[in-house]
Amino acid sequence: PSSAEGVSSKPASPIYGVVLPDGYRQWEMVGVATEDAPLDELRAVVGNPIAMKAYRLGKLPFPDGAMLVKLAWKRQRSTEFPAATVPGAPTTVQVMVKDSKRYADSGGWGYGRFIDGQPVDAAQHQTCFACHNALVKARDDVFTRLAP
Amino acid sequence: PSSAEGVSSKPASPIYGVVLPDGYRQWEMVGVATEDAPLDELRAVVGNPIAMKAYRLGKLPFPDGAMLVKLAWKRQRSTEFPAATVPGAPTTVQVMVKDSKRYADSGGWGYGRFIDGQPVDAAQHQTCFACHNALVKARDDVFTRLAP
């Protein structure tokens, strides 16, 4: 079985060695977001059961084993209902995996950004912790709140 | 146990008698959307296991027992990251329940729109089938596609 911890044949992110977790598309929805042009995306963040439990308890930091995945799509006008925008082509899938020992240097989170299942380069992975930690350190480096 | 079929003490929608299904907030995400001003909302559609299975098989019509719930929130600028918009206050929760016999007159779907857990009036429930059937009849009256 592949995991961020174990031996895996899945492509892993540089710096962190994070892989796309099995079955994440079936995880529970944490929240949704849009990102303005030029990215112009619709996004959904899903969490594994450990992450969802922590969200519901409202407890920070997230415990080891928590995983968050952000799915993103180009945002496009609905052809059936023009007042709506809906997901177009998928862009990136991004992962955060909590392991406070392994990732002690990056706030306990390992990061991975994937395009078509392949991790992007190390330069991009140098930006993750910097941005998350600069902007939402007080929330354990996690932006997305549990949507009611 | 409350269900759209059984005896329930939950508030039910006029015309259809549809209630908010138990545990829908834990259901799998089908897709996300925005709605322009004046509604100015972010939305997520979730499905129960019967609905998700039908989506994955790509088979229409949805089988009896399929349920879809649309969550909606006011869309607001992220305070931490202004290029993003994120969920604000929840607005409506909308439900579609497939029961081809009970709801034979409305394409097999029963409809419910709830605000703060309470169903809205009959006049609003007269609009649901009219719009869905006019615009997406060829997709069993369901707008939202399974996002990749």
Ligand code: HEC
């Ligand atoms: C310039 C800022 C910035 C950078 C750089 C960045 N992120 Fe994020 N990230 C965000 C914002 C803002 C969100 C909140 C959701 C949204 O707006 O899409 C987010 C959300 C996430 C989420 C969902 C959990 C959460 O915190 O809400 C994951 C997972 C994630 N990012 C992974 C990554 C990875 C992996 C990288 C690097 C390869 C990265 N991020 C780089 C700004 C950034």
Ligand code: HEC
């Ligand atoms: C004027 C058109 C219109 C009316 C009226 C309408 N809907 Fe919808 N509905 C939509 C559109 C468009 C979507 C697709 C998602 C989005 O844009 O929010 C949708 C999506 C949904 C969904 C998610 C499943 C799907 O088809 O994508 C549910 C559940 C739903 N509506 C319930 C209702 C209920 C209940 C009512 C009446 C109380 C209602 N709708 C009235 C246009 C309409």
